[in-house]
Amino acid sequence: MVTFVKHMKTPFVLLALLLSIFPITTHAAATAQVHFVCLSLRVQPGAAGFGSSLALSSVGGTPNGELYPAGTAGYASGIILDASFGFPVTGSMQVKLPDFLDANENGFDDFLEVAQSVGLTLTAGAYSTYVSDGTITAKWSRGAGTPNGTCVFSLEDDTFGPLGDFVHTFEVLEYTGPLSYTPGTSNVIASFNLTQTGNPANTLQGPALFSKTLPGNLNHLVLRAGDWTNAAAQTLSFDENDVSRDLLLRTNYYGYVAFADGDPNTGGYDYPFWQLSIDDVNDTDADGVPDFSDAPSTAPRRPSLTLAHGGDHLALFISGDIGRLLHILNCTNLANWNWQTNLSLTLTNDPQTVSLALPNQPAQFWRVHVP
Numbered sequence: 001m002v003t004f005v006k007h008m009k010t011p012f013v014l015l016a017l018l019l020s021i022f023p024i025t026t027h028a029a030a031t032a033q034v035h036f037v038c039l040s041l042r043v044q045p046g047a048a049g050f051g052s053s054l055a056l057s058s059v060g061g062t063p064n065g066e067l068y069p070a071g072t073a074g075y076a077s078g079i080i081l082d083a084s085f086g087f088p089v090t091g092s093m094q095v096k097l098p099d100f101l102d103a104n105e106n107g108f109d110d111f112l113e114v115a116q117s118v119g120l121t122l123t124a125g126a127y128s129t130y131v132s133d134g135t136i137t138a139k140w141s142r143g144a145g146t147p148n149g150t151c152v153f154s155l156e157d158d159t160f161g162p163l164g165d166f167v168h169t170f171e172v173l174e175y176t177g178p179l180s181y182t183p184g185t186s187n188v189i190a191s192f193n194l195t196q197t198g199n200p201a202n203t204l205q206g207p208a209l210f211s212k213t214l215p216g217n218l219n220h221l222v223l224r225a226g227d228w229t230n231a232a233a234q235t236l237s238f239d240e241n242d243v244s245r246d247l248l249l250r251t252n253y254y255g256y257v258a259f260a261d262g263d264p265n266t267g268g269y270d271y272p273f274w275q276l277s278i279d280d281v282n283d284t285d286a287d288g289v290p291d292f293s294d295a296p297s298t299a300p301r302r303p304s305l306t307l308a309h310g311g312d313h314l315a316l317f318i319s320g321d322i323g324r325l326l327h328i329l330n331c332t333n334l335a336n337w338n339w340q341t342n343l344s345l346t347l348t349n350d351p352q353t354v355s356l357a358l359p360n361q362p363a364q365f366w367r368v369h370v371p
Contacts, residue, residue, distance in 0.1 A: 029182045030291050032280035036194055036204070037112045038173035038262060039273045040068040041075070046153065048164025052083040054153060056093070056168075059268030066270045067170070070094060074125065081129060083155070083163040095125030095138050095153070107249055108277060114174045114197045117144035125153075132159040140170075147172045147198040172197075173271065175204055179278055183291055186212050188221065192228065203231045210243060218293045219245040223255060223276075234264040243276065251290050253278040303368060306351075314356040318368070322347050327369040328354065332361045339367060 042065045045055040056077040057063035063080060070076035074096035082088040098121040101110045110116035118141055125136035134157040142149025151170050155163040175194035182189050188210040196202035206228030210221040221243045228236045236259050243255035255276045262271030280290035287294065303320035318326065325346050329339040345354065356366070 029180060030280070030282045032179045032181065032278050032282070032290075032292055034175075034177055034179045034192065034194060035108070035113070035277040035279070036175040036257075037108075037275050038271050039112070039275060040066050040173070040262075040271050042171040042173060042271075043067050043077070043151065044169045044171075046151075046166035046168035048083065048166045050164075052164050052166070053081075053088075054083070054155075054166040054168070055080045058270050059266060061267045064263070064266040064268075064270050067095075068270075069273065074123075079127060079129070081127070081155075081163075089129045089131050091127055091129030093125060093127040093136060093153075095136055096123040098123060098140055107246055107252060107254065108275070111140075111142075112172055112174070112275065114147045114172055115144060118142040118149060127155065132157055134158050134163070142170075142172070147174055174198075175202075179208075181210075181292060183294065183296055185296055188212070188292060201231060204228050204236070212293070216295075218289050218295065219247065221253070221293055223257070230264075232265075236260075236262065236264065243278070245290075245293060250288065251279055251281050253280070253290075253292060303370065305368060307366070313358060316354040316356055316366070317351045318347065318354060319351040320347055320370075322350050325371060327371065328356075329367045329369055331365050331367075332363060334365055342366075 043056045044065060045053055045063065047053050055063040056065050056067055056079055058066040058068055058077055067075045067077045073094040076092065076094045079091050079093050080088050081091065098111055098118060102108065103110055103116060106113075111118055120139060120141045123138045123140065125138055127134055127136055134155055137154040137156070139152040139154075140149065149170050149172070151168050153166045153168065155166065157163050174197040176197060177192070177194040180191045180193070190208040190210060192204065192206055192208060194204040206226065208226055209224040211224060213222050214220060223241050223243050225240045226238060228238070230236060238260070239258045241256050241258060243253050246252040246254060257274045257276050259272045259274070261269055262274065278292065280292040282291040283289065283294075284291055285294070303318050303326065306317040308315045308317070316328070320326070323346060325344065327341050328343040328345070330342045331337070331339045342356070343354065
């Protein structure tokens with residue numbers, strides 16, 4: 001509030017000038033929530049008793065435990081099997097994961113969502129080594145709220161018969177956290193700050209640029225190639241990928257991120273494919289489209305006001321957007337908040353001078369309302 005005091009016939013008349021900007025539609029920096037999960041599972045080495053062991057790996061050298069998606073085959077990995085042969089043998093395996101289930105109806109598989117449980121489920125698979133081949137019966141289970149579950153791979157060899165029930169711990173690699181973003185007409189500038197579920201010391205952070213490639217299409221964006229950094233200050237580079245809005249869930253955007261190497265700590269290319277979910281409940285203009293992809297609205301420039309005494313009148317100088325409608329209101333007592341519209345006008349100049357009658361009250365308060 002700016003005050004203007006002037007000696008007149010009524011001593012110490014107080015004039016108060018207030019600027020009131022009623023709700024304005026604009027798109028400023030906002031925050032959405034992210035669910036980010038690797039499509040690969042990390043499977044720890046398992047044992048079946050009597051010295052038998054089974055380790056999974058998608059790279060050479062030290063096993064990395066990756067069980068990765070393999071299209072119609074389900075999931076696959078290389079294996080190092082030590083059972084009944086008297087020495088470890090190498091080979092490969094394929095196994096199905098439990099069928100898609102979405103109990104909380106958020107559009108994502110409960111198996112890859114840590115908050116959801118996985119009841120005991122049986123699936124089938126097969127393996128092959130340079131010694132022999134066989135089949136796999138897999139048993140999966142995981143409690144809600146933990147990234148770690150149990151899988152039992154029961155191997156039946158075509159030549160040697162049952163090789164044992166290998167008990168493994170598998171891990172869902174999930175990160176969650178905020179996405180800060182500022183939407184624009186053609187691009188959305190964003191920043192990720194994610195923490196691994198169950199292991200808060202592991203983080204993923206970095207900038208992102210989402211492009212609106214199709215004018216007027218509020219349901220499709222492109223995540224441009226970029227780099228993020230993990231807690232060990234290692235760089236994870238990712239390729240360009242599409243991000244789409246879920247037209248049923250409305251506030252959700254989904255897509256994939258493909259890293260050049262999803263785990264720099266292992267000795268090769270692994271854990272590359274991740275599923276990205278962005279949930280944005282911000283909807284400034286209440287049109288049903290989240291601010292994340294909505295077209296930014298043009299916000300009025302906040303007017304600046306100056307009040308001066310002009311002898312037999314007051315001069316109100318207003319700087320603002322030409323063509324903007326303004327309402328000038330006044331009252332004599334702020335306690336009752338009884339504002340009356342004194343004048344309505346559309347700015348034709350910047351600045352524009354408005355002449356106001358001298359007040360006939362000891363105190364007069366003025367306000368400008370931008371509708």
